Amino acid sequence: MQLILHISPRIKRAFDKRKPILAMESTVLTHGLPYPKNLDILKTLEELCQELDVEPATIIVLDGKIHIGMTEAEKEILQCKLESGEEVGKFNLRDIPYAVSRKKSGGTTVSATMLIANKAGIKVFATGGIGGVHKFWNETLDISSDLKALAEIPVIVVSAGCKAILDIPATLEVLESYSVPVLGWKTDEFPAFYARTSGKKIEKLESAKDVVNIYQTMRELYPHPTGILVANPVPEKDEIPFAEIEKYISAAIAEAKTKNIAGKELTPFLLATLAEKTKGQSVQSNLALLKNNVIIGAQIAKELQ
Template identity: 45%
Template sequence: MTNDTLIYSKEVAQARAQGRPIVALESTIITHGMPFPQNVETARTVEDDVREGGAVPATIAILKGRIHIGLEPEELDALGQAQDVMKLSRADLAACLALGRDGATTVAATMICAEMAGISVFATGGIGGVHRGAETSFDISADLHELAQTPVTVVGAGAKAILDLPKTVEVLETLGVPVIAYGQDQIPAFWSRESGLTAPLRMDSAAQIAASHKMRVQLGLRGGQLVTNPIPADAEIPRAEIVPVIEEALAAAAAQNISAKEVTPFLLARIFEQTEGRSLDANIALVRNNARLAAQIAAALL
């Protein structure tokens, strides 16, 4: 990695020099998650949540073939309005750099870039996972394998609830990824605080999570940790309410022969319509909640 490939924002560079805690943030929520200017406003709000938690935010994106660890205000504005931005995972990160393109990082790509920059904690909304019908489609997110090999603690509200959650948990177990429920015994289900699935591990403080991260490093264990942080109670859409909406959206996708990469955007748009926007409000609330917990974990790692 050459010095001119990895670019640090002024705020992140200063934090590195001072030894302050840093939290990585992904950029697909900016380019593929919501329209401008709401996308930029949300990104700035999440960055402020990290700062209020005592850490420095590092929103990660690829701009003109360079990995940016933290975005300057004008760069964030430009990314929020950019067209033809690549959505990057492990498979296409190098190609984006080689071609000098702009790219937004998914969970997997953000983890890779965070490790390059020496950042150990990453806050996101929810991870990808095993898609429903994966036994015939073999559609499994690269996020799961990234968690098994890249030593970053990822804070999210579980896997996205449109996925096959039991199979996602099984794959994570097979890959040896610690799945930690924060403050409760059940794994949360993104928009809902409960999934009906008992968590393999439970931890009740940022200090415990940080200690587990340090112990994995000391033991030489590969991979990271998944911290599943339940959405705040006042923002959740209860499981009994959201499950029928998800099932209806899945049925609509099947009826319209929606497949491959088009499935997730279709489902999220359909659920947004059926919940009259509540799903997006909940999404923003859970991302902010994850950012605050991630800041506490990053601080506890020092």
């Protein structure tokens, strides 16, 4: 595994000094946000994390090498690939062995980031929103491997709930079936990514200490510990109300079906379509919730350390 995991000197120093580390995924860079804004937001998120005295460990695969904590050189490599139009993939849990063996490059989804973070010994991870059960799943069986990862990998994931394009009740049912704790950060209602509420009740937490106590208790009790999902609502000033965003989502899904867009390509298409239909409001909301999740993830990482 030492040959596969390339841990940056900065992250190695953090491990040596027992400094808290927060994992971050890279699909939001490669597929979730437009270029070059994606690289600007990476810089903003990493600097925000460091201001909170926590080391950010952005995870990505470049030419078959798994990088934990991107260096400036690796960011330049990614920038060159994006500018040249080179194929940059989107790798989930299943794709990592193939990507490494075939020397591919791509962003890591929630499931892949959880896998790699756990292998490296990082226990807290901040993202935008998890994947889950897609709408009309009974026709396509389109269910994200993020749910499998949460069921099997003991990493604390801070997100703004699940992506708003998903079937939220079905996603929560699957997480309940897998015995994954779903905890609301100072809320008793599951957030819906752009919206602060979804109408689905969850357990409410008030502090990072609460999260860590539950995590440690779970690891002692469960024969096979799961992940924990900490659902952190988007800041109120950046919210797009559920009723408003839902009409755009329905239109985007209908367009995707017309164009036969499915599988890995569906989420990037829907996010890009929403950005267009909301005149960029969805992108601004996405950036705000990413920052908010880094702040809470940093608090939890410090408490866990």
